[in-house]
Amino acid sequence: MPLPDVLRQLLTAAGPSGYETAPAAVFAEAGRRFTDDVETDVMGSVVARVGGTSSGAPFLAVVGHIDEIGLIVTHIDDNGFLRFTGVGGWDPQILVGQRVEITTRDGVVPGVAGRKAIHLLREEERDKVPKLRDLHVDIGAKDGDEARELVRIGDVAVIAGAPLELPNERVVSRSMDNRLGSFIALEAARLVAEAGGAPGAVAALGVVQEEVTFAGARTSAFRLQPDVAIVVDVTHETGSPGIDVNEGGKHEFGQGPVIERGSVLNPVVFELLCEAAGREEIPFTVAASARATGTDADAIHLSRAGVPTGGVSIALRYMHSPVEMVQLGDIDACARLIAAFAQSLAAGTSFGRS
Numbered sequence: 001m002p003l004p005d006v007l008r009q010l011l012t013a014a015g016p017s018g019y020e021t022a023p024a025a026v027f028a029e030a031g032r033r034f035t036d037d038v039e040t041d042v043m044g045s046v047v048a049r050v051g052g053t054s055s056g057a058p059f060l061a062v063v064g065h066i067d068e069i070g071l072i073v074t075h076i077d078d079n080g081f082l083r084f085t086g087v088g089g090w091d092p093q094i095l096v097g098q099r100v101e102i103t104t105r106d107g108v109v110p111g112v113a114g115r116k117a118i119h120l121l122r123e124e125e126r127d128k129v130p131k132l133r134d135l136h137v138d139i140g141a142k143d144g145d146e147a148r149e150l151v152r153i154g155d156v157a158v159i160a161g162a163p164l165e166l167p168n169e170r171v172v173s174r175s176m177d178n179r180l181g182s183f184i185a186l187e188a189a190r191l192v193a194e195a196g197g198a199p200g201a202v203a204a205l206g207v208v209q210e211e212v213t214f215a216g217a218r219t220s221a222f223r224l225q226p227d228v229a230i231v232v233d234v235t236h237e238t239g240s241p242g243i244d245v246n247e248g249g250k251h252e253f254g255q256g257p258v259i260e261r262g263s264v265l266n267p268v269v270f271e272l273l274c275e276a277a278g279r280e281e282i283p284f285t286v287a288a289s290a291r292a293t294g295t296d297a298d299a300i301h302l303s304r305a306g307v308p309t310g311g312v313s314i315a316l317r318y319m320h321s322p323v324e325m326v327q328l329g330d331i332d333a334c335a336r337l338i339a340a341f342a343q344s345l346a347a348g349t350s351f352g353r354s
Contacts, residue, residue: 001169001328006030006186010179014103014158016070016087017212020044023066023179027206030186034193041223045216048186049203050193056347057200061226061307062188062338063217063296064181064233065210068174069320071100071113071137071157076148080141082111085132087156088211092132094321099160100137102151109150110160111139159322169328170253176324180314180331181232182206187335188342198342200227210296217296221303228269228351229309230338231297235260235287237315237325251285251315253327257334260311262289264301268351269310276340282333287313308351312338 006026013022024046031038031048038048046066052059069088076082082102095113102109115135137157141147163173182204189204203224207216221229238245239252251258259273277284292298293311301309314334317325 001332003163003165003171003328004183007179007183007331008163010066010183011163011173011175014101015067015175016072016156016158017067017209018087019070019103019156020067020208023182024206024208027066027182027186031189031204034190041220043208043216043219045205045207045220047203047205047220047224048189049201050189050197052199052201053197054199054347057198058227058345058349059201059203060198060342060345061203061205061221061224061229062185063205063207063220063229063231063300064183064185065178065208065216065296066182066206067208067211068158068177068179069211073102073151073153073155073157076144076151076153078144080139080143080147082137082139082147082151084137084157089320090132091320092130092135095135096130098322100157101160102137102139102155102157104151104155109139111137111157114138161322170325171328172323172325174322174324176316176326177234177319178210180234180316180326184232184314184331184334184338188338191335191339192342195339195343198345199347200342200345202342207296214296214299218299218303221300221307225304226307228345229300229307230269230341231295231300231309231311232334232338233295233311233313234316234319235313236319237317240317249285249287251287253315254329255285255315256283256330257337258285258287258313258315260287260289260293260313262293263291264293264297264309265289265311266301266308266351267353269308272344273310273312273337273341276344277337280336280340282337284337
């Protein structure tokens, strides 16, 4: 299975939280391939809707966020070095020595994230993990004036690097979190459209700003008023060294979707997802969450009078790094599961907790 073209375009479109214009454009164009009902709201979130075939059937929103973690320039010193802070959660040591791409009003400016060479570090410094304040971005400028002509305070950056395909249908890239979720939302809606629709309308949402505030999910749920929602995000794959499955369960590549169950997630939605997986013979694992899920579900389930919300995740290695890894077959399984779930939502489906 090769890397799908739309997913490749999503992965390579730079879009830290609040600056998602490029991936939003990819999402919208992909949506127009299977529906004419595509719109982008004032926040930058995109909706691609497929009409339902049965009056009174629940309206399903399938939600994946299109933002990614990144960097934002906070200061340009007189020597031309850029200081920055993180947009979203970073492990600072991952950034050392990485090439970055800064999005500016005149195009992309390349640079590198640097710190003092190990030869120059004092002994006590070598034993400490660097913090973001210890790093800088070098764009090759000779001084501050030249740097300020190229880059402005508030410009954002992402780590540079094209997706890399490995054996066993495995792919590495930055921004898998959560371009995978937005791609799966699109694929689920496309499958529904190709099947002639589901009983209720199905909308694929690419929402913004999940990594900082859940803002896009919050405003989209309020505006669209779905009857039920599925949030698609990533979770930690547990087959790599050093991971304790006693803490989060066992979710390995090739095991299919991870269906989530927990306090904020609707139990009826969970059961319907499991039943759909059984009918379609899709393997899956189950993950439990106490209190918050850490995903857009935390915002959506509280919208207006409440939205019955489920969570479907995909196993991912090396989260929040430039080498996030996924197995492509799991992506396909997630999309097929959600499309089957959509087909099960007949008029009169009740999501009441009992």
